[in-house]
Amino acid sequence: MGVLEQLLRETLGGADGSAGTVVAPQSSSLIEGVIAMLAAQSGAQGGSAGGGIQALARMFQKQGLGDVFASWVGAGQNAAISPEQLGQVFGGDQLSHISQRAGVSTGEGLGMLAQILPLVIDRLTPQGQVPKQDPLLDLGQRLLGQLGGAKGGTRMAGDKPKPDFSNVTSGSSSTAPPPAKPAAKTYTVVAGDSLSKIAKKFYGNANQWKKIFEANTDIIKNPDLIKPGQTLKIPDA
Amino acid sequence: MHHPKRFGAALALGLALAIVSGCERSETPPPAPAQPAPAATPAPFAVKGVSLGSSIGADKRVGSPMSTFAKGDTIYASVATEGASPSVTLAARWTYEGAQVVNESSQTIAPAGPAATEFHIAKPDGWPPGKYRVEISANGVAVGSQEFSVAE
Numbered sequence: 001m002g003v004l005e006q007l008l009r010e011t012l013g014g015a016d017g018s019a020g021t022v023v024a025p026q027s028s029s030l031i032e033g034v035i036a037m038l039a040a041q042s043g044a045q046g047g048s049a050g051g052g053i054q055a056l057a058r059m060f061q062k063q064g065l066g067d068v069f070a071s072w073v074g075a076g077q078n079a080a081i082s083p084e085q086l087g088q089v090f091g092g093d094q095l096s097h098i099s100q101r102a103g104v105s106t107g108e109g110l111g112m113l114a115q116i117l118p119l120v121i122d123r124l125t126p127q128g129q130v131p132k133q134d135p136l137l138d139l140g141q142r143l144l145g146q147l148g149g150a151k152g153g154t155r156m157a158g159d160k161p162k163p164d165f166s167n168v169t170s171g172s173s174s175t176a177p178p179p180a181k182p183a184a185k186t187y188t189v190v191a192g193d194s195l196s197k198i199a200k201k202f203y204g205n206a207n208q209w210k211k212i213f214e215a216n217t218d219i220i221k222n223p224d225l226i227k228p229g230q231t232l233k234i235p236d237a
Numbered sequence: 238m239h240h241p242k243r244f245g246a247a248l249a250l251g252l253a254l255a256i257v258s259g260c261e262r263s264e265t266p267p268p269a270p271a272q273p274a275p276a277a278t279p280a281p282f283a284v285k286g287v288s289l290g291s292s293i294g295a296d297k298r299v300g301s302p303m304s305t306f307a308k309g310d311t312i313y314a315s316v317a318t319e320g321a322s323p324s325v326t327l328a329a330r331w332t333y334e335g336a337q338v339v340n341e342s343s344q345t346i347a348p349a350g351p352a353a354t355e356f357h358i359a360k361p362d363g364w365p366p367g368k369y370r371v372e373i374s375a376n377g378v379a380v381g382s383q384e385f386s387v388a389e
Contacts, residue, residue: 172357
């Protein structure tokens with residue numbers, strides 16, 4: 001059992017008084033990846049910026065999700081977070097790496113993290129605030145050691161490190177051609193037309209006129225001035 | 238007086254002609270009206286097989302299929318397909334030791350007949366030894382897989 005899995009069991013188990021809460025290995029590995037990432041970022045910044053809950057909170061604040069994160073720390077109901085929002089917080093590359101290491105796709109990883117991360121932060125902040133001794137900082141250092149990312153860490157017996165496939169390159173090709181692109185839709189202006197009318201005709205919404213204007217700036221200079229006979233490109237809705 | 242005799246001869250001749258022409262009709266039936274040739278229906282798209290190798294040819298097929306690779310090999314999966322489709326997305330998902338995702342990639346094609354599509358992966362610092370698997374899907378539906386190993 002890994003360091004985090006053991007600690008997660010204890011942490012999550014404490015919520016309902018049971019000591020044996022089952023933690024899915026992939027969930028454990030995902031959280032492990034997030035914590036190790038925070039610790040690594042802290043190390044890269046000289047360790048002074050902190051790699052714990054505060055650093056995580058700042059990442060959420062940057063994406064306008066500070067209130068969501070605060071609800072996990074504070075007492076009361078945890079606000080939900082969507083996988084898409086979580087993707088904005090961590091960024092595609094980081095998540096891809098973390099998910100790959102956990103053996104799941106990026107989409108699966110996001111879904112699992114969106115479920116378990118609020119719970120973990122909630123459990124690590126039982127007093128409704130970040131403890132002076134940030135528990136993620138300690139976990140991060142231990143995990144970095146376990147993953148071989150920091151000096152002084154100790155690997156627990158029986159833990160087999162997962163190979164790193166982040167530098168795998170891939171490609172594909174085929175004897176079959178790619179699908180043909182659909183022919184661009186066009187419309188010939190008639191007397192009495194306006195971009196709004198055309199937008200209403202194609203999109204059902206006159207407010208979409210700008211989309212047509214932007215696709216035809218080569219022939220339309222003034223959106224209020226279109227001429228009968230002009231052939232306009234109509235972008236997909 | 239001669240009329241009945243001539244009438245009888247004419248009747249006999251007419252009957253004989255009728256019999257002969259009837260026999261001819263039964264021997265050579267008139268040709269059937271020309272039918273338009275049925276339009277050729279393209280075969281539905283299907284994956285015929287997946288083979289692995291450490292190299293491929295210009296035809297996107299592996300020269301000699303193999304299931305054990307060396308640490309530094311580039312690993313190719315060639316997917317043979319038949320049939321036509323205006324658009325189909327083939328995807329390859331490579332995993333290590335049953336769970337860990339190594340790589341995922343896809344290729345969208347519009348085959349008009351038999352085709353081969355290759356996916357390949359490489360690792361600059363070498364593959365960790367162990368068991369691997371590649372799963373191929375077409376438009377999200379699993380259509381084939383192959384297991385392979387990397388030797389120590």
